[in-house]
Amino acid sequence: MVPDDGPLLGAVPLVEDDSRWAAATANYLTVVGHGGVELRRGWHEVERGRWDAQAATFTLTWTDATRRPLVLTVPEAVSRGEKAVAVDVAPFARALRQGVESALVHAVTGQLPAGRRVTVSVRRDSDGRLYTASDLSTDDAAALDAADGAALEELIRRARDGVGLPTG
Missing domain, CATH: 2.30.29.30 (Pleckstrin-homology domain (PH domain)/Phosphotyrosine-binding domain (PTB))
Structure with a gap:
């Protein structure tokens, strides 16, 4: 089965x-x-x-x-x-x-300016492809103010850079 x-x-x-x-x-x-x-x-x-x-x-x-x-x-x-x-x-x-x-290939954790801790990870899917994810829901990420959004983008850049993925 x-x-x-x-x-x-x-x-x-x-x-x-x-x-x-x-x-x-x-x-x-x-x-x-x-x-x-x-x-x-x-x-x-x-x-x-x-x-x-x-x-x-x-x-x-x-x-x-x-x-x-x-x-x-x-x-x-x-x-x-x-x-x-x-x-x-x-x-x-x-x-x-x-x-x-x-x-789980790589993870970075940081604190957003508003105080929330966020983890961004690079993961390998079942087909072997690498992708980036965070522990924020899509709705929570979309609701971030400009400073928190920029800090999240920096965490994503650091996570991707840590495994040699494009960061731009």
Whole structure:
């Protein structure tokens, strides 16, 4: 059911009956359920991922600040016939970390004149292309005054310059 995105690096069940899974390949996070693929996102779209062992959840935040975090709740075990098989989250957690880290090429953080801290990053998409992103939503970036806008442009220039991309 997982698209042919390369070798499976890690997967975790999301329900005890083994019918819904989150799968990690080198380039994508895919959630698959009864009806097929429910979500497929490149690692470059993931800002960060966090595992909460107590709640048994992975929480993923996106580079697009307008998108709500994705919370993946992992059962302790899955049913396989008469048996319950314990879930090992370690391979998925490793793949999640590797995916997010491999997409992030370079980042710079600075403070805008109005006081807001902003991070601008250069990321690699699933096709290998480099692009620049910031942790400001499009609406927030558009609403900046002239001084903050100029400071943001300088952060973008520094991030791009840091990896040899054109800055003009």
